Amino acid sequence: MIKNVLLTGGTGFIGKHLTDVLLDNGFSVSILSRTDHKDSSLISYYKWDLNKNYIDEQAVLKADYIIHLAGEGIVDKRWTKKRRKAILESRIKPVDLIYTVLEKHKKTLDAFVSASGVGIYGAKTSHKICNEETPPADDFLGKTCEEWEKAADKIGSLGIRTVKIRTGIVLGRDEGFLKHLTPSFKSGFGAVFGTGKQYLPWIHIDDLCKIYLTAIESTTMHGAYNAAVTDNTTNSRLSKTLAKIYGYSIWIPKVPAFVLKIALGKMSEAILTGQRVSSEKIQQTGFQFQFTDLERTLVNCIK
Template sequence: MAQNVLLTGGSGFIGKHLTNVLIQAGYSVSVLSRSHKKNTTEITYYKWDLNKNYIDENAVLNADFVIHLAGEGIVEKRWTEKRKKAILESRIKPIDLIFSVLEKNNKKLNAFISASGVGIYGAVTSHKICTEETPAANDFLGTTCQIWENAADKIGALGIRTVKIRTAIVLGKDEGFLKKVNPNFKAGFGAVLGSGKQYLPWIHIEDLSQIYCKAVSNDQMHGPYNAAVTDNTTNSRFSKILASLYGYTIWLPKIPPFILKIVLGEMSEAVLTGQRVSSEKIQKTGFEFQFTDLEKALIASIH
């Protein structure tokens, strides 16, 4: 029988793409869902409800691997205290539920693989290249990612191989980061945010999915891995390339930081700052990026 991979967040942008990649790689896939969904020949659905701390234990007991992708969007809404709490809890509660099932039943997974973010390195802009050894920052994104990863380590303490994928901005067709910025650029109103000098680590959805697949199949992988192309892309470079693909040169002035802070509040940190991120550790596993050229990655994502 095919080995089973259980996904949290399986109905999201990354989850849907990863599901197809896993199936193509020969795995069976299960998905935790808040609503009742009919099983297909390729996907088994299990019910869970984070608000009621409920999970169908069979989802975990029948799994060989768990990939945890669930979590409220970081830039979906303004960062009120209530929103910050929702962002954090939506990432931690699923791990706590899965941990309780594993501990109660003495269940040993082959691996637990959790999403994380390059935001762990902090909302600052510097020329420093962040590796997996770089300490977590003390701001909201850094603290959130650190707590997220610490929760995953609880499962690692059960003797289960645990991998954390620190993800950059994900590029993909009509989804992810581009879903937010593309309409303005397509309409001819693209603009550089702030100084434009802030680094913008990125990865194409195809490469990210393959990294998760590798984390499943490679039993030597453990701990954190940066999932980002190391090409020193800045917000300015990204914006100019995207505008050029729509046939124009950016004509609007840079959007001043104070405007973004008024509109976005504290969340403006996520777009006004950014650091360089090293991909050396994941490449040492033998992983090869399919998309390392930003222009080609954008072309594949908008056409």
């Protein structure tokens, strides 16, 4: 019998790629969406509305696994008070709705897998290597990820195996993080932000999707896992590598931190800071990264 995976955030960058991977591996997929979509033989769409606390219960009742990817973009808009609230609620409300349905119908799942972020370790730059035992930071990113994971743990309290994927910067072809960078770099105007010393833990979209697949298939996986290559990439290294691929050396001076702070406000923290993270725990499951070389990965994503 074909197992069904329900996705929140299934129409986004990661969700689209993950849907293809799940289908290729013999699963059927259900996607929660605010808009109407036409079903196919292996993909079903169900309506939900977070503002109205509405979810089509059949989506949850049909699922064998649920993967929670939904959430407002961290660097899409300035972090006003309203935006910070939207970022947090867009990650927690979906889990609350799902929890209510599961509890109401005494429904069980083979696993619940939630996205999280390496931002849980905080908006700061240090040489410390953070692992899954590192405490959450006491700042906006740290608290947001902590609350995100606490929401997932509510599902775990129902006796359901729960996995939390702490994701780094996701690199993919013309999407994700690179979507914001490639236009300026392609035009020859690439630059380093701030000191350039801030670390940028990254992962290729293909490897990330394989981690999610491993998380639902491996019954021994539970708890938090860092999903990022441990290679000490900094903003300066990534910028210079990207410029090299486009055939030039960076000639524009570094963009000063104060300029980004004026332009982006508190959101600049997500760009001007970054820590190293360990991928040892996910590798101990037997998972092997396909993309570990930064230059080769960037070439794969932009050419």
